[in-house]
Amino acid sequence: MKKRNEGFISLSAVILLAALGFLVFSALTDGRPGLNIGSAPLEKRVSFRYLTKSVNSPDQAEIPAAGVEFGTSGYENGSANIVTSIVVDYRVLDTLGEILVLFAAAGGVALLMQERNKKIEQEASVIVKTAVPVIMLFALVVGAYIVINGHLSPGGGFSGGAVIASAFILQFLAFRKNPRSTGFKITETLAGLAILAYGLIGLFTQGSLFANFLPTGTVGEFLSASGIVILYTLIGVKVAAELSAVSGNFIGGEE
Amino acid sequence: MFAGALAVLFQKKLRNAIIVFGIVSLLSALLFTLMKAYDVAITEAAIGAVLTAALFFWALRRLEEDGYEEKE
Numbered sequence: 001m002k003k004r005n006e007g008f009i010s011l012s013a014v015i016l017l018a019a020l021g022f023l024v025f026s027a028l029t030d031g032r033p034g035l036n037i038g039s040a041p042l043e044k045r046v047s048f049r050y051l052t053k054s055v056n057s058p059d060q061a062e063i064p065a066a067g068v069e070f071g072t073s074g075y076e077n078g079s080a081n082i083v084t085s086i087v088v089d090y091r092v093l094d095t096l097g098e099i100l101v102l103f104a105a106a107g108g109v110a111l112l113m114q115e116r117n118k119k120i121e122q123e124a125s126v127i128v129k130t131a132v133p134v135i136m137l138f139a140l141v142v143g144a145y146i147v148i149n150g151h152l153s154p155g156g157g158f159s160g161g162a163v164i165a166s167a168f169i170l171q172f173l174a175f176r177k178n179p180r181s182t183g184f185k186i187t188e189t190l191a192g193l194a195i196l197a198y199g200l201i202g203l204f205t206q207g208s209l210f211a212n213f214l215p216t217g218t219v220g221e222f223l224s225a226s227g228i229v230i231l232y233t234l235i236g237v238k239v240a241a242e243l244s245a246v247s248g249n250f251i252g253g254e255e
Numbered sequence: 256m257f258a259g260a261l262a263v264l265f266q267k268k269l270r271n272a273i274i275v276f277g278i279v280s281l282l283s284a285l286l287f288t289l290m291k292a293y294d295v296a297i298t299e300a301a302i303g304a305v306l307t308a309a310l311f312f313w314a315l316r317r318l319e320e321d322g323y324e325e326k327e
Contacts, residue, residue: 083294146297154293162301169309243306250313 050086078216078225079151087156088228088235092210096199098158099238103192106242113249124174132174139167147236151225157232161239168244172251184245191238198231256282273311280304 079085087095143163150156202211210231217224259279266272280303287296 155297156294159294159297159301162298162306166301166305166309169306173309247306247310247313250310250317 046090050082050090077212077228078219079228080220080224081151081153083154084150084156084228084232085225088150088231089210089212092199092231095235096195096210099192099195099235102239102242103188106188106246109246109249124176128174132170136167136170139163139170143167143236143240147233148229149222150232151228152220152222157235158239161236162243164236164240165243165247168240169247172248184241184248188238188241188245191234191241195231195234195238198234256286269315270312273308273315276311277304277308280307 077085077089079089143160145160146155146163147157147160150160199210202213203209205211205213212227214226214230217226256279259275259282263272263275263279266275280299284296284300284304287293287299
């Protein structure tokens with residue numbers, strides 16, 4: 001089947017590929033300082049500093065200058081978990097892109113599944129109906145813990161949000177209750193707008209998008225790294241609402 | 256784990272393939288734990304083993320409602 005704009009689409013694909021190739025080529029061969037990949041020694045790059053940051057005591061840290069002890073206050077973003085501080089602070093623009101990708105995927109599923117609204121005849125068994133409330137309670141508590149404790153221990157918004165969403169999936173499976181509620185969509189929209197608003201506040205007060213403008217506290221305490229905690233909580237709420245809405249769209253059932 | 260990942264492709268029934276896929280996800284979560292990547296392990300266990308498997312099962316059910324039948 002020949003489409004109307006086929007020639008135009010092929011031409012723009014070729015142009016985009018050529019531009020990408022040119023960018024990669026110039027990044028590899030540019031001689032100006034700081035632009036060439038091989039221009040700076042490994043120890044002087046920012047990524048090296050991120051990776052060697054450690055909460056072990058300085059003599060145990062591989063690079064003594066990069067060691068941060070528990071109890072240090074006011075250090076950069078104040079997070080004890082290095083993965084989290086990279087994901088939500090240093091490289092937060094990538095995380096923003098990740099959120100947008102998830103949003104687009106959820107929107108696509110909602111668009112495709114719009115028409116399907118069959119009533120489900122089968123009832124869930126008594127065992128499922130009895131066990132699900134208990135399991136759901138535990139899953140919600142664990143998910144909230146993973147989200148809120150992301151700056152201290154492994155985990156964070158994405159994984160915690162997925163755990164919370166799995167609790168809602170269990171609820172759908174057991175009770176067949178109105179999974180396509182608008183509540184999820186409103187929550188998701190509000191959380192997404194709040195993430196953008198947080199980034200813009202950083203832009204206007206500190207001069208760069210998603211800059212830290214809140215006090216960072218003491219490394220290792222629960223009430224520390226407030227920027228990371230707020231951002232990761234918003235991400236967790238958004239991811240949980242999105243994944244629940246996606247599975248609700250798949251499951252269908254009565255409105 | 257790799258054998259399991261290959262076995263997913265050669266299952267005769269889609270239902271069995273989904274179950275083996277979930278087991279492979281759990282095993283890879285275990286592998287991430289052994290490599291001390293706990294963040295990735297939590298995400299893999301929640302998304303790979305629970306969410307994806309549940310969505311696959313529902314998609315399979317939709318196929319069956321539309322008249323798809325598994326080969327015996």
